[in-house]
Amino acid sequence: MKNVYGHNLTVTLFGESHGQAIGAVIDGIASGIKVDEDFIKSQLSLRRPSGSISTARSEEDNFKILSGVFGGVTTGTPICIVIENQNTVSKDYSDIEGKARPSHADFAAFMKYGGYEDYRGGGHFSGRITAAIVAAGAIIISALKAKGVLIGTHIKECAGIADKNFDNITDDIELLNTKEFAVLSDEKGEKMKENILKAKEEGDSVGGILETMVIGMPAGVGEPWFQTIEGMLSLGLFSIPAVKGVEFGMGFAFADMKGSEANDCFNSENGEIKTLTNNNGGINGGITNGMPINFSTVIKPTPSIAKPQQTVDFKNNENVTLSIKGRHDPCIVHRARVVVDSMTALTLADFLVGRYGTDWLRG
Amino acid sequence: MKNVYGHNLTVTLFGESHGQAIGAVIDGIASGIKVDEDFIKSQLSLRRPSGSISTARSEEDNFKILSGVFGGVTTGTPICIVIENQNTVSKDYSDIEGKARPSHADFAAFMKYGGYEDYRGGGHFSGRITAAIVAAGAIIISALKAKGVLIGTHIKECAGIADKNFDNITDDIELLNTKEFAVLSDEKGEKMKENILKAKEEGDSVGGILETMVIGMPAGVGEPWFQTIEGMLSLGLFSIPAVKGVEFGMGFAFADMKGSEANDCFNSENGEIKTLTNNNGGINGGITNGMPINFSTVIKPTPSIAKPQQTVDFKNNENVTLSIKGRHDPCIVHRARVVVDSMTALTLADFLVGRYGTDWLRG
Amino acid sequence: MKNVYGHNLTVTLFGESHGQAIGAVIDGIASGIKVDEDFIKSQLSLRRPSGSISTARSEEDNFKILSGVFGGVTTGTPICIVIENQNTVSKDYSDIEGKARPSHADFAAFMKYGGYEDYRGGGHFSGRITAAIVAAGAIIISALKAKGVLIGTHIKECAGIADKNFDNITDDIELLNTKEFAVLSDEKGEKMKENILKAKEEGDSVGGILETMVIGMPAGVGEPWFQTIEGMLSLGLFSIPAVKGVEFGMGFAFADMKGSEANDCFNSENGEIKTLTNNNGGINGGITNGMPINFSTVIKPTPSIAKPQQTVDFKNNENVTLSIKGRHDPCIVHRARVVVDSMTALTLADFLVGRYGTDWLRG
Amino acid sequence: MKNVYGHNLTVTLFGESHGQAIGAVIDGIASGIKVDEDFIKSQLSLRRPSGSISTARSEEDNFKILSGVFGGVTTGTPICIVIENQNTVSKDYSDIEGKARPSHADFAAFMKYGGYEDYRGGGHFSGRITAAIVAAGAIIISALKAKGVLIGTHIKECAGIADKNFDNITDDIELLNTKEFAVLSDEKGEKMKENILKAKEEGDSVGGILETMVIGMPAGVGEPWFQTIEGMLSLGLFSIPAVKGVEFGMGFAFADMKGSEANDCFNSENGEIKTLTNNNGGINGGITNGMPINFSTVIKPTPSIAKPQQTVDFKNNENVTLSIKGRHDPCIVHRARVVVDSMTALTLADFLVGRYGTDWLRG
Secondary structure: OOOEEOOOOEEEEEEOOOOOEEEEEEEOOOOOOEOOHHHHHHHHHHHOOOOOOOOOOOOOOOEEEOOOEEOOEEOOOOEEEEEEOOOOOOHHHHOOOOEOOOOOOHHHHHHHHOOOOOOHHHHHHOHHHHHHHHHHHHHHHHHHHHOOOEEEEEEEEEOOEEOOOOOOHHHHHHHHOOOOOOOOOHHHHHHHHHHHHHHHHOOOOEOEEEEEEEEOOOOOOEOOOOOOHHHHHHHHHOOOOOEEEEEEOOHHHHHHOEHHHHOOOEEEEOOEEEEOOOOOOOEEOOEEOOOOEEEEEEEOOOOOOOOOEEEEEOOOOEEEEEOOOOOOOOOOHHHHHHHHHHHHHHHHHHHHHHHHOHHHHHO | OOOEEOOOOEEEEEEOOOOOEEEEEEEOOOOOOEOOHHHHHHHHHHHOOOOOOOOOOOOOOOEEEOOOEEOOEEOOOOEEEEEEOOOOOOHHHHOOOOEOOOOOOHHHHHHHHOOOOOOHHHHHHOHHHHHHHHHHHHHHHHHHHHOOOEEEEEEEEEOOEEOOOOOOHHHHHHHHOOOOOOOOOHHHHHHHHHHHHHHHHOOOOEOEEEEEEEEOOOOOOEOOOOOOHHHHHHHHHOOOOOEEEEEEOOHHHHHHOEHHHHOOOEEEEOOEEEEOOOOOOOEEOOEEOOOOEEEEEEEOOOOOOOOOEEEEEOOOOEEEEEOOOOOOOOOOHHHHHHHHHHHHHHHHHHHHHHHHOHHHHHO | OOOEEOOOOEEEEEEOOOOOEEEEEEEOOOOOOEOOHHHHHHHHHHHOOOOOOOOOOOOOOOEEEOOOEEOOEEOOOOEEEEEEOOOOOOHHHHOOOOEOOOOOOHHHHHHHHOOOOOOHHHHHHOHHHHHHHHHHHHHHHHHHHHOOOEEEEEEEEEOOEEOOOOOOHHHHHHHHOOOOOOOOOHHHHHHHHHHHHHHHHOOOOEOEEEEEEEEOOOOOOEOOOOOOHHHHHHHHHOOOOOEEEEEEOOHHHHHHOEHHHHOOOEEEEOOEEEEOOOOOOOEEOOEEOOOOEEEEEEEOOOOOOOOOEEEEEOOOOEEEEEOOOOOOOOOOHHHHHHHHHHHHHHHHHHHHHHHHOHHHHHO | OOOEEOOOOEEEEEEOOOOOEEEEEEEOOOOOOEOOHHHHHHHHHHHOOOOOOOOOOOOOOOEEEOOOEEOOEEOOOOEEEEEEOOOOOOHHHHOOOOEOOOOOOHHHHHHHHOOOOOOHHHHHHOHHHHHHHHHHHHHHHHHHHHOOOEEEEEEEEEOOEEOOOOOOHHHHHHHHOOOOOOOOOHHHHHHHHHHHHHHHHOOOOEOEEEEEEEEOOOOOOEOOOOOOHHHHHHHHHOOOOOEEEEEEOOHHHHHHOEHHHHOOOEEEEOOEEEEOOOOOOOEEOOEEOOOOEEEEEEEOOOOOOOOOEEEEEOOOOEEEEEOOOOOOOOOOHHHHHHHHHHHHHHHHHHHHHHHHOHHHHHO
16 A cells, blocks of 8 residues: 555555656545535646746646546545646656666665666656645545635745744635745745745755644544654655655754743633643644644755756666756745645545544535 | 554554553564564663653563564564553542643543543553553564664754764664663763753753664665655654654755755765765655665653643633642653664564565564 | 454454463544443353363453553553463474364465464464454444444354244344354254264364344445455454355355346335345445345364374475374354354444444444 | 555556546556556456347447556556546436435445435446456456466356366366356356346346466465455455355355365375365465465346336335346356456455565566
8 A cells, every 4th residue: 555645535646757647546535525626726736837936847737537526526436536747748858767866766766666667757756746646635625624624834934034924823824825835924935936046047956844734623633652643644744755854833943942831731711722832733642632733844955956966877887977957946845835735634634534434524 | 553553564552551551562573583582671671761860650661472472483473562560659640630731642632532541640642652662663673683774863962962973873873772871972961961850850851852873774665655764754753752853864954955965966886876975864755775764853841840830620621730740751852762763663674574575574 | 464453443463372362452442432341251251162062171261451441441542452371281282293284274374484383272373362352342242232233143054954044133133142052943053062062973073154143234334345344244254263155145045046036125114215135135235235234154164173184294294194182172163153243343343433433332 | 445455566446337437556566567458458358248148338448557557567656547438328327316226236325425426327336347457457467477376267157057167277277268258168158148148038137156266376375364365355356246255165065064074184295285185275274275276256146137126216215116227237247257357366466465575576
């Protein structure tokens, strides 16, 4: 079950960057859920490169739903979504066969698949495959929203610039979900874009940090040991190419705090129990405590850069110099946002279906 | 499969802090592996509190192997290890029933289990349960070692003090595995202990960061999407109470790097392909690339502190002030180390058995 | 997950016939379920050999619940039940090491575990391990009963004698659950026992067929393809040693029927939809249709017989004659009954928890 | 993981009879395996209705491989195979919406999916979905063949006529795999066809039994408890619509045998250990013993018949008379054969990959 994600509500992924198509199968979803194709399209457009800060490869991501939807609602049987590859310029990549792009999966894939892997454009490792995750995630995001579970992610930091912090979480989530470049401060966003362009001009790339908030999750969901909310979300998030760290609440900043500063004190007001702070990001003992779920995900700088780099031609086992041509992103942080939202939705929906039963998602 | 960890080589966990016993069942292990009971004991002693910087609760952790071992070697059938609870002073906890200890799982557990949970000493959420993980992990750590896969973890940072960095990784791993307080610089270690004691005197606690290195993992192990090495390790690590963040290689520091700084260039020397740096922590595209696996895990300050804290008595839904008495740790970072090693071993062994077959671990 | 059964509600099994103990871990059970230790005892006594038609090995099966139960009810965390081995006369078996008992697992186990397996008394393959299944099953059977799901199994055929058929299913299930030798006709039961004793005197053994009825299962439970009710029940039933066939409803008799005879016509009466016949055993398309679930399980003759048999000493690869001494059953059909009930309960409860959520079983 | 089959090598199924397409995703297959599209076609043609004894619905089953195959060999990443639905005459079924076809899944599906299911032509429950299983199975059957594992199935009994028994198993398997109507005796096959046609003329249908042999499986594969070879094969076989019973070796005939007759005595000849009989169908203790795997699967009579039947219109909860028009099979036994072979291949390959590692299947 290598390319299958989840336990109760599962997503199976397939496809290569330059093959016929990519896609996903969603299994275990309740029947009777409305499938909003326009929302899927708009989510896909958030992932798609656009403007000067992205790669020039731009395709429509026309998806087809092959099964599991009848009369616009889910039937409860597996949904297969397929996105055909159209704009595949294979020749851009042909000259790098066997040359391990630094910090890419080429060499690791060669060691795993023995040279049989589809090396064109990263093959099954391509960031393009995340389009299938986004399409599947869109259906789940809609369904969760109808149940009051809302997810929002902003670019906390990018290219050396920090966005402002979440303030009114509900409003901020709503705002972020209307934006293509998801920052809370447009001013900071403009500075980020400037720095991204600067890196591009230098033939270089930048990374950043995405911060996510989820509201509306019921308390008492998650498992104490091996299926903690933190662990399962991380499992999902680390599937996203370029993610190299995940932290919840105060995360790594906990290392410099005292217990008395770090602890979230409980408070009862009008019969409702909340914590006064949310340093733990809404999770205690691996289980939701009713506060917003909060985590950050670091995205490393895009490894494909124009600058010449030393590397190895592993088919001939010799050192070579590589300058990656073709269409590449100087930054993928803003594009990764909707993939983070999608993996978050898939993970939480899986927990909720396990906790409350198959039909819960229908509402 | 909530308390079952792994796919091919699995560990099932059970037990409560103040119940009869805790334990683990290892399933899917190869036959013919030597089980070194002395090594299990010594690993358990690393987790056990000791000295002034730990809780006064100290038990022998006498384990019994009920099955799966015959004549000192594994039979290939499930190994059940049981550790009986001996030193359980329940009265220490009786006055806090229903009072949510801040940043503990009490309230989340109540929302999940509806008041039926064993609240004594944290019940199934207690850090004590990690003793079963350590016992199971010891068997796997030994087996991996025999196959050349070595794991070492140091206290990278604790109570505001940073340890020195890994230098000669092989030697450092060997050194760390002889130490009870796992630092590379004993001088820094002494300062950490001083600060821990200071926090204790203030009725407070501290956190820290553990950094792990693994050498000897073959290249080409892991899966591109949902079973990445990073994701699966994180799933395991977040099971450890108090872990709130995991990062690989440069982790969150990637946010401030350029692609040209971040990328690990490949180099072939004497026929061997390695990277010149290891910013990606030995993993590309979710798959091992043959370099040492490197990650850091943040441990939040122990939530149990003597200082009075506001909280809620959730059985009566009223605000109360809580001062946690009893035996508690001002710091668990050093004790968590062997649990991190154990979860790392279980995760990697699971991958290796899946990749190379059931008998691989026998060697 | 070799020795782990189920998806949402799981049972992990461990132990060897002549090791320290056998046992099971139940995970994913709702909190708040009463655990009736007397019922567990009485279920264990149904599995235990008794009287002249069984082996002379007879132990008390004193079980201990190590975790997951607090104040007599489940906590919702893993329940570990352990049964220590007391009456283990190893010398009975020592002379047969390496000699493959015909139709036993000895040779297959040797090929799988390479000689490291605990060969004493069949080791992990021993029918004794089913005591752990029965103990775990008893907790689930009680919980299902409280939800109106009742399971009953009779000896449909044994030693050449057929029992009478189910008539009033509810009454028959109730009756069977009071009986040690589960027949609907005591007269037929006596004849079966006579034939069993006759086989015993000849140093031989007999087999038979168990037929199970389940009432109270809601309609609409099961999955169309790979997790059909039939498939999952079979997966469980074939775990029971000596089971070599499972059929649902008319089963193999369907081969000689016409569609017009085989089809179960639907009928609505007083607003309730039922089928006029139940040839499909309560399952259509892998999913419950609200009718009683009905299946039969064939138990092969006990392979351990006193009569001399040709076999191979696989440690020396030479042909030998083997006469199995020690304490053996001329028939295990009547003892397997409660194991069939237990696996049925575990399987159906797993489906129900998946369909209706974790807490459903609490009621 | 409802529509996902297997543990190490998995197949995910999707599609509805009258939707856009059906298909399957194979995950966990080794890289470097040749994909023979002609063999896939020929396997699909065996499942496809043909001639007077089948339904008049006949489509080409043009499959497309969307991913996971590069240059004619597997890449090791997920293979998605899609078969578009072309010949979907929806009007044949429109008048039966809400009318539960007896012994079909209509009513059970309605209770499960709440009326959102695609009822046209049985939707996701349609036998047509098995085409996707056959396409996926063909790839695995080829790969197993290259490793010496051969599978053959004959129509043991159909419409009251018995085929002759397996004699020279290797030759018989080879013969069967060249035949469209898989009998060992063509004379018996002709009589079966006559009886099928007779049933068709009466507006009725017939069932039968398929018997399968597998040679070349290594000894020592399988698990003692919950993943027995018998249990896992049954899990797969019961996924096939109309299967209502599975038995291994002597199966239900064991009920009337003595232990001394039933036991398979071991014999060593020229250093090779075999059993003199194969009553246990090549499996002891859930594990292969090196003898041919042998099992039988009963297929109930096709439930769709022209004869008028009483049933319930469950949308209006009233009794109605139903005469099923449209294109239906008087017998599906011969068509089910290749589906049985496919599920067998998928199940055994999953075990082998788990036992010997991911690359084993490449050879």
